[in-house]
Amino acid sequence: MKTIWKVTLLLGIAAILVLFALGLNNDPRMIPSPLVNRPAPDFATTDLDGKPISLAEHRGKWVLVNFWGSWCSSCVSEHPYLLELARKTRSRSDFVILGVDFRDTEQGAKMFLARNGNPGYRHATDPEQKIAIDWGVYGAPESYLVDPTGRIRLKQTGPLYAGWFEQVALPLLQESTTPTGTPQAGKP
Amino acid sequence: MKNRLLLMLLAVCVGMLWFAPAAFSVARDEDPTEALVRKIAKDLRCAVCQNQSVYESNADLAKDMLLIIRDKVRAGEDEAKIRDYFFQRYGDYIYLKPTGEGKNKILWLAPFLGLLIGVAGLWTAISRWRRPRTDTAENAATPLTPEVRERIQKELDQIQV
Numbered sequence: 001m002k003t004i005w006k007v008t009l010l011l012g013i014a015a016i017l018v019l020f021a022l023g024l025n026n027d028p029r030m031i032p033s034p035l036v037n038r039p040a041p042d043f044a045t046t047d048l049d050g051k052p053i054s055l056a057e058h059r060g061k062w063v064l065v066n067f068w069g070s071w072c073s074s075c076v077s078e079h080p081y082l083l084e085l086a087r088k089t090r091s092r093s094d095f096v097i098l099g100v101d102f103r104d105t106e107q108g109a110k111m112f113l114a115r116n117g118n119p120g121y122r123h124a125t126d127p128e129q130k131i132a133i134d135w136g137v138y139g140a141p142e143s144y145l146v147d148p149t150g151r152i153r154l155k156q157t158g159p160l161y162a163g164w165f166e167q168v169a170l171p172l173l174q175e176s177t178t179p180t181g182t183p184q185a186g187k188p
Numbered sequence: 189m190k191n192r193l194l195l196m197l198l199a200v201c202v203g204m205l206w207f208a209p210a211a212f213s214v215a216r217d218e219d220p221t222e223a224l225v226r227k228i229a230k231d232l233r234c235a236v237c238q239n240q241s242v243y244e245s246n247a248d249l250a251k252d253m254l255l256i257i258r259d260k261v262r263a264g265e266d267e268a269k270i271r272d273y274f275f276q277r278y279g280d281y282i283y284l285k286p287t288g289e290g291k292n293k294i295l296w297l298a299p300f301l302g303l304l305i306g307v308a309g310l311w312t313a314i315s316r317w318r319r320p321r322t323d324t325a326e327n328a329a330t331p332l333t334p335e336v337r338e339r340i341q342k343e344l345d346q347i348q349v
Contacts, residue, residue, distance in 0.1 A: 034279045103248055129252045136277035138235035138249060 070112035072140040078159035086119035099123035102132040
């Protein structure tokens with residue numbers, strides 16, 4: 001076999017192996033959300049106290065929408081950070097947190113908050129996970145950061161982690177309200 | 189008489205085989221709405237169970253997606269619009285069968301490209317095998333020098349037939 005063919009064959013095999021190695025690092029559970037940098041689907045439902053709640057009423061502020069459920073074990077591990085984040089950002093007038101308790105019962109959600117601590121922000125109820133599916137959610141917890149114009153700027157799949165706000169959200173909050181595209185957040 | 193009986197039996201059997209699917213099919217009286225729901229749900233992937241359709245999966249998410257599909261079909265939305273609703277939220281991952289657009293073209297074309305390269309390689313190899321071996325440099329006939337020719341002749345002369 002001529003040398004050029006041997007080199008071509010080796011390069012071909014090497015290219016396939018490199019692609020294979022890159023593919024091994026992909027997390028099959030991480031599905032990129034096409035909703036990032038697009039308008040957030042609005043929702044209007046009731047909160048855990050039975051009062052009306054919608055996303056639109058927070059237009060003009062950055063909104064962290066956190067999808068969770070009392071059935072979700074990862075939400076338990078995320079909860080201490082949400083308690084801390086709610087406490088830290090309570091004084092901010094440009095940022096609010098909204099919970100969306102999906103595929104859950106009101107009683108289950110209230111028991112979860114009583115057991116693990118109530119961060120103090122409001123939670124929309126979504127027993128048939130219609131809001132969750134409308135937002136492209138496929139697991140819990142998942143969080144979306146919505147900018148003041150109502151556009152989703154990033155999605156966090158899995159629990160929010162210590163330092164997430166400072167590392168990921170704050171740089172976005174500090175830029176102008178007419179930003180350009182932003183990559184999705186991943187685990188640190 | 190016996191042959192006629194056998195023939196009648198055969199006719200009855202063939203008739204039963206012919207009409208059985210129509211008579212016993214579960215889907216014969218299926219509501220057209222439900223048929224469309226099934227068609228759409230079978231093409232959509234259950235996002236939490238890797239390789240099962242929304243229709244086949246028992247996951248809670250898949251069940252709720254099925255309810256949404258049913259609501260949309262009953263509301264009169266067409267198949268393309270419902271498929272697009274899920275595509276806009278989950279991307280083309282939601283389709284069990286990859287679409288032939290964008291980067292997916294590579295998925296569809298790569299096997300044919302590989303086949304083409306394979307056939308070309310095989311063609312080259314076969315044509316090389318079929319070529320006479322004298323074509324190769326090492327086997328090419330070297331012109332005989334007068335010395336060699338004389339030596340061959342001598343050796344031939346020594347042979348007594």
